[in-house]
Ligand SMILES: [Zn+2]
């Protein structure tokens with residue numbers, strides 16, 4: 212009995228570590244870096260983030276970026292791939308992955324929104340094969356932790372990662388504070404679970420800023436990672452401070 216409990220505990224701790232790594236890569240690399248060019252990573256660092264996102268999520272960066280940029284282009288209006296205003300927050304929360312797939316079924320989306328991210332040799336060899344990444348990640352967990360503990364860790368990680376990131380698109384456009392006049396919301400508890408992404412109202416007001424916390428008391432763990440990378444000259448920032456969009460400055464939605 213004790214060994215079963217200790218295996219479960221190990222799986223939970225391992226899943227927490229893997230989910231934190233995946234969320235860090237999602238917010239720093241996929242979102243703030245590639246989608247909004249709010250920071251530029253040294254090529255070697257970008258490669259590490261790319262490998263980690265492949266192993267922990269199987270996401271193809273250009274696909275995530277295309278869907279996300281379309282979300283910003285049509286936020287909460289016709290054309291937004293995952294708007295709770297159009298679809299209801301429950302449908303976005305439960306069907307987030309499906310909504311990404313539906314958006315990507317339109318092949319022109321990559322050409323329109325992610326033309327700056329063409330496939331390279333690494334995509335052709337590894338990163339363009341998302342199932343290979345996921346299976347490799349699961350095998351690594353099984354080898355390191357033992358087969359059942361590794362599988363359980365992968366299962367917990369997958370569910371938590373999908374739930375909290377769906378939460379940014381669903382809860383983060385429905386519940387919470389709106390200091391700026393846009394439909395997105397700030398949820399600090401969700402920001403803790405997503406390395407800062409829960410400060411989503413701030414993000415929509417200043418999409419090209421690398422920092423998502425705008426006021427004292429708001430906590431953006433992703434910014435700690437970015438500041439550390441900057442200190443060691445591993446990343447350069449587009450803006451050193453928060454730069455509001457014109458719509459946010461003029462108070463338009
Ligand atoms: Zn949004």
Ligand SMILES: [Zn+2]
Pocket residue numbers: 242246247279283414418
């Ligand atoms: Zn964004």
